[in-house]
Amino acid sequence: MYLGVIGYPIKHSVSPAMHNAALKRAGIEGIYLAFEVKPEMLEKAVAGAKALGFTGLNVTIPFKEEVVKFVRLEGHAAKLKAVNTVDLREMVGYNTDVYGAKASFSDVDVDGKVALVVGAGGAGKATSLALMELGATVILTNRTEHRGLEAVEMLRKYGECMFYPYTRVEELKGKIDILVNATPIGMRGFEQKLPVPEDILQPEMVVFDTVYNPLETPLIKKAKKMGCKVIYGIEMLIHQGAKAFEIWTGAKPDVNLMREAALEALKKQFITQP
Template sequence: MDPTPNRTVPGEGIEADRYVCPDLRVRPDGIDAETQLVGVLGYPVRHSLSPLMHNAAFRHLGLNWVYLAFEVPPESLADAVRGMRALGIRGLNLTIPHKEASLALVDALTPAAQAIGAVNTLFWDEGRLIGDNTDAEGFLRAVRSAGCALGGMALVLGAGGAARAVVYALKSIGCPVVLANRTPERGRALGHALGVEQVLPLTQEALRPLMPQVQLVVNCTPVGMEPDIDTMPDVPLDALPSGAWVCDLVYRPVQTRLLRTAQQRGCLTIDGLGMLVYQGALAFERWTGIPAPLEIMREALVSSTTV
């Protein structure tokens, strides 16, 4: 004789409690048929703090919106964007590894996205899906808000989507830029695309002669991100001049090994939360048309991270 479950969904014979997601039991009020959906696509993406930041902003402003994280492998990106169109999702952020691959999936690009060659935000404009890049402006706002007076030589580490945005931002305000990457060919390709003449290997030996001239180092690689928190880019920080700045775009953890080492060397530092807040605020405004509550967004991030 077949066993009979103790608790079942009527007519199905399925144990109900086994199939109820615990998170649904504590789901916040306010999600209904009118709720507008935005989110982030990445792979991986479970580390993202963007849902905390944006949902805090929506709650603060009383907006019936929700922001979710969608883990989408590269081979499914086109399907995900088609799903955005079909489902009426109001906007998306794109993170690693989708920033460059998404260029061909939109109806039009903003000048920033086109020049950078990477997209981090999708929004609608009169029925057209627009690819934008808020990383560049978000980076400049974050660095300036930290008190760094831009203008001297900047050393950018990496050659991915974030590095493209940072190089574009720095060159747009006249900063001389040197690029360093572990894969020389990819570094040279980015340098050629954005007009960076000096591209070096990301090694102590290659970078040491340059360091006394550098005002700002920006880590645009994932080196040092959780779970590999004991790693850092191979940069001779001890050769930096007095008063130099080190910025790490990694924000999990907030205080990376790179930043801690830079502080021990007497450098001024900028963590990754500032750029996350400012680029997110710009995306928020693209989607909603409402000024973003910056302090609320920052507080949500700070309260959720361990420094």
């Protein structure tokens, strides 16, 4: 079975490590590879992978929205108009990021809670939809207001969701149960700071940082110090991968093994690229 991930850039992806470990453990003969695809080559890359007999592809930045033109959308992909997993046999697009975000909150009672989601890109929309489906009211904020408003317009069809201006989020102090960072702030190579004013953090909050490289972002470190429950971005990554694996192979992968493989791959990157 041939599987892969396409993106631009792609060299830091830990998906090959995660999926190849899962294939081996499941006794499935196959390989998962990463391909850097120039943005203008997306359609040819998808058609080429299908022609070569690939079973499926993960699709990452900057293709998640562009690829919807070439596939039939299922479930969450249809709701968000964004795809991260393609089944090339049927040309169906799925969004397993939503599943991954939901699974990340598996030991948190989200129902009836208020969540502040920072970021209106792919990760922001996926985590917002996940939290809304789990019963939370989502307050979405975004640096560029019109993008935030557009995201809320789409999301509010599926649950409670409203926009709050990014420059005024400190006004939400004391009103939030869950905080999600869905921006690249804290990611290796990006600004190392908190995505919201420090004052917002309260010990009883649950803090989820979708950034997983590094695992311990400034937000995670600060939240831990405050006594908040923290959820690591790697959980969403592993669970979106596990769901994609299930779609392609029909088998449930060993999630703990996928976690170990992803952590190992991240550690290697850290050693070779400080």
